[in-house]
Amino acid sequence: MSDKNVVKMSPFQAGGKLIATIVILVALVLLGTQSFTIISAGHSGVVLQLGAVQPKVLQEGMHFKIPFIQTVVPMEVRVQKSEMSQTSASRDLQTVSTTIAVNHHLDAENVNKLYQQVGLEYNSRIVDPAIAESFKAVTAQYTAEELVSKRSEVSQKVKEVxxxxxxxxxxILDEINIREFTFSDEFNRAIESKQVAEQQALKSKLDLERIKIEKEQEITRAEAQAQALRLQKQEVTPELIQLRQIEAQLEAIRKWDGKLPSVTGGATPFINVGTK
Structure with a gap:
């Protein structure tokens, strides 16, 4: 081939061809990256086609999508925690405060419906207001004292609502935890006074029962002594009296030291105990 048939490209033409090649390669790479999406662990993907929510929800892994037509919004479906302080009124109009911790997660198969109805701010729009409303609705059914004594029952009802x-x-609600209830200072003082009064009443009751038991014991002892005296009186006979006298004289003889009394007159400590 002669040099006359070789078409030489100008530097400008060569540069334009290179740029076109680079643009095509970039477009192909961009097209490739836009054709796939990866859903991370603990998430579900909401598919939007030209802004419209699609019925199909993407789960974990790699998925194909229509480039520039479809976009995917990832939503976390792992357990989330919402904790907030709440103040409400009891049935007897006492102010009650507490802190509620709520564990919940999104339904992985229906995150598209949540996104369509609420959006990504579902915690502030749905979860937090629902916690406040449920707590107030349940506490209004109990008195302040019942909220303390029936805490597990109150917690279960709040969970159901x-x-x-x-x-x-x-x-989906997983679990709730209601911390200790707190009340106004006036109510706390009233509860303390009531407890003191109940303790004093219990002490008085126990004292009365003790006095009653002691009285019954004294009556029982007195009756036993009276019964013993009656029995002894029934058993006293002339022979018993004579026997007691003889026993007393024998005891005096055993204790005599052999000396006669120094006082003249009177009887000696001996009597005739011989046979008649």
Whole structure:
């Protein structure tokens, strides 16, 4: 081939061809990256096609999507914790405060519905208000004292009410934890006074029971002594009296030291105890 048939490209033409090649390669790479999406562990993907929520929900792993037409919004479906302080009124109009910790997670198969109805701010829009409403609705059914004595029952009722509210938005309630209730200073003083009065009443009752028992014991002892005296009186006979006298004289003889009394007159400590 002669040099006359070789078409030489100008530097400008060569540069334009190189740029075109680079643009095509970049477009292919961009097209490839836009054709796939990866859903991380603990998430589900909401598919949007030209802004419209699609019925299919993507789970963990790599998925194909239509480039520039479809976008995927990842939503976390792991257990989340919402903790907030709450103040409400009891049935007897006492102010009660506590802190509630709620564990919940999104329904992995229906995150598209939640996204369509609420969006990504479901905690502030749905979860927090539902916790407050459920707590107030339940505490209004109990007196302040019942809230303390029936704490497990109150917690279970709050859980039931909250579960119903959250399930309407495809949010699943796992567990709740209600910390110790606190009341106003006036109510605390009233409770303390009541406890003191109950303790004093219990002490008085125990004292009365003790006095009653002691009285019954004294009556029992007195009756026993009276019965013993009656029995002894029934058993006293002339022969018993004579026997007691002889026993007393024998005891005096055993104790005599052999000396006669120094006082003249009177009887000696001996009597005739011989046979008649």
């Amino acid at each position: 909250l579960h119903k509210k959250l399930s309407n938005y495809n949010i």
